[in-house]
Amino acid sequence: MSGATPVLLTFDMDAETLWTARDPAGDSKPVWLSQGHYGPLVGLPRILALLQKYDITATFFVPGAVIERYPAQIDSILAAGIEIEHHSYSHAWSEGLTPDQEREEFQKGWDAIVTATGREPQGWRSPAAEFTAQSVSLMEEFGFRFSSNLFDSDSAHLLQDGSRVTDIVELPFAWTLDDAPFFLYSNRLPGRVMAAPSAVAETWCREFDGVSGENGTHFMLGMHPQVIGRHSRLWALEQTIRHVLGCGTGQFLSCSAYVDQIRNPLIDAAAR
Numbered sequence: 001m002s003g004a005t006p007v008l009l010t011f012d013m014d015a016e017t018l019w020t021a022r023d024p025a026g027d028s029k030p031v032w033l034s035q036g037h038y039g040p041l042v043g044l045p046r047i048l049a050l051l052q053k054y055d056i057t058a059t060f061f062v063p064g065a066v067i068e069r070y071p072a073q074i075d076s077i078l079a080a081g082i083e084i085e086h087h088s089y090s091h092a093w094s095e096g097l098t099p100d101q102e103r104e105e106f107q108k109g110w111d112a113i114v115t116a117t118g119r120e121p122q123g124w125r126s127p128a129a130e131f132t133a134q135s136v137s138l139m140e141e142f143g144f145r146f147s148s149n150l151f152d153s154d155s156a157h158l159l160q161d162g163s164r165v166t167d168i169v170e171l172p173f174a175w176t177l178d179d180a181p182f183f184l185y186s187n188r189l190p191g192r193v194m195a196a197p198s199a200v201a202e203t204w205c206r207e208f209d210g211v212s213g214e215n216g217t218h219f220m221l222g223m224h225p226q227v228i229g230r231h232s233r234l235w236a237l238e239q240t241i242r243h244v245l246g247c248g249t250g251q252f253l254s255c256s257a258y259v260d261q262i263r264n265p266l267i268d269a270a271a272r
Contacts, residue, residue: 004251009058017091043229061087064112093128136161
């Protein structure tokens, strides 16, 4: 669809690792962990059914430990023709890792994806929305073609490592376009409040209307099956999907398919 705004639906299927990464003692807290179980076991089938209903695609970012723990659920994602990208191994927050530990997170997550899918991951999303001094160089070492981490633009661009421009495409998103700030709640995370799904649907639809009126932009949602997978929250996502389809100005793509379209032009432009 020439001229359409790329619409990138992304899901971080963190499962229990979202909680164990926050609390070293999390493995011994079954109620704490049960929030994570909900994502692969309940939220995921609903999400896949919604995507099938509208015949649209998405991208899943999954920690390696979750891939190993939920093989049937990973198979269901692959059976739907959806790609799985790299989201660390244990969801450990990068800034707390030594260089060797971060490299191990890259390697083990990579190995888990290749073993489960037979495909090398093309993109990396940080498990804690932050880089270390070596994160970009590790992305280059592992041959990643895209990153989806920064909040600096509504348009794709080449990722920089300090002042050095790399060949990695950055696909920025924003907290406004993420389900967690609106919906993620726990009695152990003080200050969290939950938003009305109607407010989230309005926010996302208005954001799409804005970026789709500008050239060279994309519309990316960042979601989590354990968060968006409840019926009221899925309603907000479905309203957004219906709005995009009704406008006729968006094209649903996987992240890697979008990168295939724009990476060489971005590299050529940077070389001029």
